[in-house]
Amino acid sequence: MVGEVRVVTPTPDNTLLDLMRHFDLGYTEITSANPGMSVWTPGPGARVVIPTRFILPPKPWEGIVVNIPQRRMFYFPPAKKGKAAEVITYPIGIAREGWSTPLGLSRVTGKFRDPGWFVPKTIRDEHRAEEGVEMPAYFPPGPDNPMGMLAMRTAWPGIFLHATNRPWGVGMRVSHGCMHLYPEDAAELFAQLKIGTPFRVINQPVLVGDAEGKTWMSSFDPVAEYPGEPTPAEWAERLLDQRTLDAALAGQPFDPERKQRLLDAPTALPVALNDSSVDPGAVLSAMPAEAYDLPPYGAGANDASLPAPKQPPADEAAANP
Known part of the structure; x- marks a missing residue:
């Protein structure tokens, strides 16, 4: 696994599109990590989850x-x-x-x-x-x-x-x-x-990885244009078969409900399967939010040109020459 999850609070003029581009995320990644949040107006004091932790693909x-x-x-x-x-x-x-x-x-x-x-x-x-x-x-x-x-x-x-x-x-x-x-x-x-x-x-809608002594899983919406491929549930069974036994023998069994929730509601966030005492939502709620106050990209950024380097607000730039 690589990267870390973070939480930010954007200024009112920033959208999820601004955040996804700044943090190098795609549309589905940031919206699945923030279900129900408006793409255009996250809201005053919104805590936006930035899902920049990834399970690596298979070797x-x-x-x-x-x-x-x-x-x-x-x-x-x-x-x-x-x-x-x-x-x-x-x-x-x-x-x-x-x-x-x-x-x-x-x-x-x-x-x-x-x-x-x-x-x-x-x-x-x-x-x-x-x-x-x-x-x-x-x-x-x-x-x-x-x-x-x-x-x-x-x-x-x-x-x-x-x-x-x-x-x-x-x-x-x-x-x-x-x-x-x-x-x-x-x-x-x-x-x-x-x-x-x-x-x-x-074409792998389920990924599994190991980190911090735990087994983690990510699930993604399958793509229908590849008929005959294993379903997400079949992928999970295949990838977790031996790990399930090993976790049980180690006294850290997987939480089957957590696995099923991931399959039912795919999200870009990797979730630890064998740590049922810690709810993923509680972990995110306890995470301190960082202020995100860079200016929006603007409508002109939606073309093939490279965006201009983002500068801090004028007062911050003046205070930190």
């Missing part, structure tokens, strides 16, 4: 691993001699309903700055049928290009990991098979990624 931990139901990718850079292994993770937008990304192992075959996009006929036909207007056959490079300003091609025909001209869609089902990144995440990854990097895509 091998090499190159890029994308977990479609999690709507998140993990990059495992080549190990450096004498240094600890590293993992970098970003939220992604995934294929919309009726479309899918191939599963399995591929590789990065190209990197493109300021790409143009020749729109496939299938996508133009769909757009005409749904919107009643023609879609351009070609989008030139620029801030309105759906591929954004940076694109990384896989060996699968037409499948890219790329930036986007609609960053607020990261974490949603928005593409026709490609994977969308925030422009700033695409820039960071683009600078590091080498041609030939392994690129693995999995």
